Amino acid sequence: MGKIDKWNDRVWNFFASVDLAVALFIIISIGAAIGTVIPQSIEPEPVIKFFSKFMSISSAHKAYEIVSLFDLNNLYHSWWFTFLLFMFALNLIVCSIDRLPSLLKSFKTSPKPYPLEILEKMPIKSTIEINNDKILEKVKEVFKKKGFLIHLFETKDGVQIQARKRSKTRLAVYLTHLSILIILAGALIGIFFGFRGSMNIVEGTGLNFAISDEGKAIPLGFEVRCDKFEVEYYENSGVPKAYRSYLKIIENGQPVKENIVIEVNHPFTYKGITFYQASYGFQPTEHAEFRFTYFDKKGKEHNISAHFEEKFKIPETSVNAFVIDFSPALGVDEAGRLFNMSTDMINPAVLVVFEEKGKQTQQWILSKIPETWETPYGRLRFNELWGAQFTGLQVRQDPGVPLIYIGSILMCVGLFICLFLRPLNYFVIVSKNKITFYSPTSKGMIEKQIDEIIKETKGDKA
Amino acid sequence: MSYQIISIAGLLYIIAMPIYIVYMLTKNKKLGFAATGMIFSGALIHIYGFIQRFKEMYSINHSFMRSIPITNLYESLVFFVLCIVLGYLFIEWKYKNKTFGVFVSIIAGITIGITDLLGITKEVQPLVPALKSNWLLAHVTLSFIAYAAFAISFITALIHIIMGTENKKSFKYIFSTSALGFMFFMFVSVILDVVTSSNPKSVKIFHSTLGNPSIGISLFSWLALFGTIFLFWGLSNRIIKIFENFKITPQFLEDVTYKAIAFGFPIFTIGGLVFGAIWADQAWGRYWGWDPKETWSLITWFVYAFYLHAKFIKGWKGTKTSMIAVIGFLVTMFTYLGVNLFLSGLHSYGSM
Numbered sequence A: 001m002g003k004i005d006k007w008n009d010r011v012w013n014f015f016a017s018v019d020l021a022v023a024l025f026i027i028i029s030i031g032a033a034i035g036t037v038i039p040q041s042i043e044p045e046p047v048i049k050f051f052s053k054f055m056s057i058s059s060a061h062k063a064y065e066i067v068s069l070f071d072l073n074n075l076y077h078s079w080w081f082t083f084l085l086f087m088f089a090l091n092l093i094v095c096s097i098d099r100l101p102s103l104l105k106s107f108k109t110s111p112k113p114y115p116l117e118i119l120e121k122m123p124i125k126s127t128i129e130i131n132n133d134k135i136l137e138k139v140k141e142v143f144k145k146k147g148f149l150i151h152l153f154e155t156k157d158g159v160q161i162q163a164r165k166r167s168k169t170r171l172a173v174y175l176t177h178l179s180i181l182i183i184l185a186g187a188l189i190g191i192f193f194g195f196r197g198s199m200n201i202v203e204g205t206g207l208n209f210a211i212s213d214e215g216k217a218i219p220l221g222f223e224v225r226c227d228k229f230e231v232e233y234y235e236n237s238g239v240p241k242a243y244r245s246y247l248k249i250i251e252n253g254q255p256v257k258e259n260i261v262i263e264v265n266h267p268f269t270y271k272g273i274t275f276y277q278a279s280y281g282f283q284p285t286e287h288a289e290f291r292f293t294y295f296d297k298k299g300k301e302h303n304i305s306a307h308f309e310e311k312f313k314i315p316e317t318s319v320n321a322f323v324i325d326f327s328p329a330l331g332v333d334e335a336g337r338l339f340n341m342s343t344d345m346i347n348p349a350v351l352v353v354f355e356e357k358g359k360q361t362q363q364w365i366l367s368k369i370p371e372t373w374e375t376p377y378g379r380l381r382f383n384e385l386w387g388a389q390f391t392g393l394q395v396r397q398d399p400g401v402p403l404i405y406i407g408s409i410l411m412c413v414g415l416f417i418c419l420f421l422r423p424l425n426y427f428v429i430v431s432k433n434k435i436t437f438y439s440p441t442s443k444g445m446i447e448k449q450i451d452e453i454i455k456e457t458k459g460d461k462a
Numbered sequence B: 001m002s003y004q005i006i007s008i009a010g011l012l013y014i015i016a017m018p019i020y021i022v023y024m025l026t027k028n029k030k031l032g033f034a035a036t037g038m039i040f041s042g043a044l045i046h047i048y049g050f051i052q053r054f055k056e057m058y059s060i061n062h063s064f065m066r067s068i069p070i071t072n073l074y075e076s077l078v079f080f081v082l083c084i085v086l087g088y089l090f091i092e093w094k095y096k097n098k099t100f101g102v103f104v105s106i107i108a109g110i111t112i113g114i115t116d117l118l119g120i121t122k123e124v125q126p127l128v129p130a131l132k133s134n135w136l137l138a139h140v141t142l143s144f145i146a147y148a149a150f151a152i153s154f155i156t157a158l159i160h161i162i163m164g165t166e167n168k169k170s171f172k173y174i175f176s177t178s179a180l181g182f183m184f185f186m187f188v189s190v191i192l193d194v195v196t197s198s199n200p201k202s203v204k205i206f207h208s209t210l211g212n213p214s215i216g217i218s219l220f221s222w223l224a225l226f227g228t229i230f231l232f233w234g235l236s237n238r239i240i241k242i243f244e245n246f247k248i249t250p251q252f253l254e255d256v257t258y259k260a261i262a263f264g265f266p267i268f269t270i271g272g273l274v275f276g277a278i279w280a281d282q283a284w285g286r287y288w289g290w291d292p293k294e295t296w297s298l299i300t301w302f303v304y305a306f307y308l309h310a311k312f313i314k315g316w317k318g319t320k321t322s323m324i325a326v327i328g329f330l331v332t333m334f335t336y337l338g339v340n341l342f343l344s345g346l347h348s349y350g351s352m
């Protein structure tokens, strides 16, 4: 029985010790750092490629075996890293349970005078010789003016004054530690009750499932349609200014939400599932269509759309036209030649063939260069190739996020209180011809305040 | 252009360094004023350059919040230096003590010099969509304020170790004097690199010294480096005397180190970790993804948490805790620069 108690005590003390905390700080840091060097990839190739920079191919394969044995290529989700984080949390909990009650008790119990030996051991001590009957009152007054709570005791060495201020702020440490636990709890909830995935939706189509990071399909319970995707560029450059998807939610065949616009940094949430603009890409499809605007002689605008090589009529003329080539980013070089700058739709262009009475002419029309819209048959603006791009969305459901936010706020509040509003404790012994100041707070932090108090005490005398 | 104005500020910081040294050797009050004046006018010009750059960005982005110039590596380094210098001027004014000026001007000079050497683009660039977030702005600004606070704790911690260690053969002592010697050498080398470079884009750091194509110069530079380190190690008694002359005590240094960390730690927690997480959450739908930059921020945070716990709960005293502060800043710098140079990740400063 006694033996078990002893073991219980040992285990408890092990988890309540700050030594463990300090050790965990170091071990977790080193572990996390390793993960930033070794490629984090389930596929073997990147890891082997990484090691073959430093060693022969065969050793690199051996290195990979060691790496995968310890999950170093999936370190942050490995059993041992999870175990370390678990230890960290346990350490925090046990340590708080171990210490909090005695701290709370110390607020309730009425203070007792400290023996002189203990005071003498305090790191800060400052003595002044003074001979004045009223000095006790003056010291008390100075402390009171500074907002301290004062207790007086008659001791054999003189009157002991205990002055405290902000002693309750010691609780803030526990708030900080609690906030870490809340954040960890939020993360766990996210892992067990949430999901992450992505979906690539081609313009003009919809999907009702997302693909998880592991490649599994996750049904959403509704369909997300992409009406349109566009990239806006800074003027005269290929630097993107904004990515934008125009979405629609369809549930049971009925559109329930329309005209949704999402951009990077501006996600959208439906039924707890949030959609983020993440990427985009080029994917020509059957239904892709070229969209034009034709300005007739009276200045009226006609919208035209046509598929690749599909003939369309130029309104109010007898001219037929069709598209035979497309370029996503046509540029003009110094010699006036056309060339393709990029696979992004920076300046989409089409090569249009015009047919009039059996005679064919062709012309490039660049959507961003108005001069090229002028054709022998009138002004024809090329607007876009619709249905040839997909929008890449990140999809997430994470019921743990509110806890993460709450934990973060509490941590900030806790840290500020704990580091900027430290409790102040002074012990003063006033005897016949001298007063001595003591403080348990470590050296260098409080001496100035003591000097100030001393100065004020003296100042009062003058 | 704004970067030319900022270069002038950098020049003033560099000139301040020798003035501070002569001031410390002679205790001549006028020189002290001149040194402070140099750094102070550097800071004013720096702020003016910052505002000019703000205007240049505003003319592209047309948004007040999106035009604060801290969106690429160059701008962030410049902002980092500004924070250090302003933080230092505050300390100089508060403690009426000019002795850290040397080190601050060394760090400022090296950093501004590096922006010239690494071929970092100094042009104002339009913002890519991911960077258009007010959280990002708060995240970056506060992170650099915290980094600057850590830089100051690094300086005081180094001097503290040198002053507070009896045993000249101990690792702590050799490490700190070497670090100081190396910083001093790097300062001179960076200036030489900048002065001798004809085309900044093609010049590498230490080109004019350690990495010089001429073996003679390179060899001489290595000797000079070791000589400098040895000098700092051997002359440290003198250096300590100088500090004592200025009423710098180990307790004072420990106190300033602690205060800088106690200021930087919560700011870093809010700005570096929390706001960064919120931004990532809104941009990509994940508040934490173990991206190298995030991971190293967490490591940085752990190191300073280690400092606080060692100091307050385990009762570590003196140079032992200062050693943690020194390591903390080295880790901070790795988080800031090393991750971009050696590891890859999401952060935009990666492109240099």
Ligand code: HEM
Binding pocket: A016, A017, A018, A021, A088, A091, A092, A095, A099, A103, A170, A173, A176, A177, A180, A415, A418, A419, B301, B302, B305, B308, B309, B312, B313
């Ligand atoms: C990275 C996570 C942690 C952070 C940010 C943190 C933060 C803090 C801070 C700021 C203090 C106050 C120090 C001061 O007096 O100024 C503190 C105190 C303390 N911490 Fe932590 N801490 C962390 C993890 C831990 C862990 C894992 C333990 C486990 C034992 C722990 C145990 C303690 C104890 C016992 C105190 C002293 C409380 C008291 O004064 O009664 N901390 N912590």
